[in-house]
Amino acid sequence: MNVTVIGVGYVGIVTGIVHAYLGNDVVCIDSDKQKIAKLNQGILPIYEPGLEELFYKIRDNITFTEDYALALKNSEIVFVAVGTPSKEDGSPSDKNIREVVNYLVQHLIKEDVIIVNKSTVPIGSGNWMQSRIDEELKKKYGTKKLFHIVSNPEFLREGSAIYDMLYPDRIILGADNEYAKKKLLSLYEPIVKRTFIPPSHIEEVQYESKPVIFETNIVTAELIKYSANAFLALKISFINEIACLSERIGADIIDVANGIGLDKRIGKSFLEAGIGWGGSCFGKDTDALMHIAKEYDINLNIVNECRKLNYDMRKLAVKKIQSELKIVAGKTIGIMGLTFKPGTDDLRDSPAIDIAQELLKLNAKVRAYDPVAMERAKIQFEGMEIEYVKSLEDLFEQADGVVLATSWSMFQKIDWNAIKEKMRFPLLFDGRNCLDQEKMKSIGFRIIGVGR
Known part of the structure; x- marks a missing residue:
């Protein structure tokens, strides 16, 4: 398929390279001229195990540009992977999403293009994008032009991003029409059926079962992403709070974590006590989730305490x-x-x-x-x-x-x-x-x- 990826940050560059590795023709676009120039010279903007190996294997299948007209000319599926940083008050910014939408309405020319939100966008963004693009294209062409918005959140762990893309435990598809779902399922077929050759840096596959395809509506898929990150952050903060008690009473938190992690309802992952979580997702997404909830007069007290404890560590x-x-x-x-x-x-x-x-x-x-x-x-x-x-x-x-x-x-x-x-x-x-x-x-x- 002809795939476009908007944004070449951590999510975008991994998404683009992996889909090229799976045999698609990929165009990556970014407004950062320096990043695009370096990528065209063969220089990756991030360190991620195995990414360089894949990059050099698929150079003929991937193009990097700043030109939206070129990037969207033949595109069937457009992945939006731009940053959604926090504002000063902690609420999620939709500035980059709005800029992308403005470019899309200028340059979308094909029918039935599928626009896929990979970014962790403010909840409601998908429906807003649908109505905004619909309205602008109708003005431009005088008639309704078909396109489709899908929420397909990423669940990549930095350091294991390629593995997580090729061997996901679930693929969330938030879409409101069958055509978009079928098209994305066709794109993901090599991953679902495991028909690709595993990259050499992946020595062991931890999940023998195939990924679950979970279909829902757009706004639910958006909330799934925020909720998943908040829950993982909660697990880490929980074990850190128990660690503080453990120190006082003379227990060993490693044994405590292993003991409770043996319960299949809990599991061992994300029960590692220490100085807390960081990175681009947990802090930003928990803050954003609290702000979104406040707009509906709901206080996520447990999420708030989870954040406080994390930074206290x-x-x-x-x-x-x-x-x-x-x-x-x-x-x-x-x-x-x-x-x-x-x-x-x-x-x-x-x-x-x-x-x-x-x-x-x-x-x-x-x-x-x-x-x-x-x-x-x-x-x-x-x-x-x-x-x-x-x-x-x-x-x-x-x-x-x-x-x-x-x-x-x-x-x-x-x-x-x-x-x-x-x-x-x-x-x-x-x-x-x-x-x-x-x-x-x-x-x-x-x-x-x-x-x-």
Whole structure:
């Protein structure tokens, strides 16, 4: 099929490359001239495991442009994957969606084009887009021109985005007519029937069953996306709250999480205590959901508390370091990992950055190391007095404490005996509970975890 993707951020670029890999002819469009120029030079705007491999395999099937007329000329399906950032009050902005709609009404020329919202759009956007485009095209052509709006939210995890696209557990289709549903089901057929060759970086398929196709209306699909992210955020905040109790009574939160996760009604995923969630979705989407609910006089108290606890966990990490060092001013603290999770270079709403900022407020000297996001961090946080070091050895050199903020797998393979000797004081705060505490204690570290 001829597929257009509007927006080449995390969702857009993965969507475009994967659909090209599945044999479609894809055109990606973005207003960011620099991004488009780099993509045409073969330079990806993000780090995502396996993405570069797929990109070079499908270069003949994908085009990058700033020209809407070119992008929409032959398109059968248009994926809208633009950002929907929060406004200052936390409500979701529809500015980018409105801009896309303006371009669509100027350049849509084919009948029966399907416009698919991949972005997490403000609830009601799909129906608004339908009426707005309908109205403008009728003015332009003097008659009703057929097109179709579908809500098909993405559920991609950064670091596992390609796997999640190729092996989803469900595909949500919010559409109000059968033609659009059938067309999208045809597009997704290789994924549903697993007729593609798995990319080489995917070593194991966790789900043997095929994805569930869940059909509903547009506004319900939009709410499903917000609700799914809010629930996952709630699970993490819940286990972090139990972790605080666990510390006080002498329990181990890892065993607690494993024990309750064995209940199939609960499950083990997203029950990992630590310094909390971050990234571009959970914070933005929970805030947006609360604002949407308030418009209908509904207070989502549990979501509000979930957010508060999440951001309190970052402050709690700093308080624990203060408690151990007594005086933080003038002390050298290293931050291991800057991204909000491993497997990505995304720094948005990263707990590591908030912790670094809090330490700087206390006049600590802050160093940082991340295996993939160093250059992005230097640009994104220009002006923050962070010393970016080239290696873990440099991070630990004469440090008074180190915060493990991102659970990169390479951090498990460190020669801890050797690296401890570089420190002025062997304080290690394991913000992700990913280290063997007894082993670290036997080496001589003063190790602190979350809920342990």
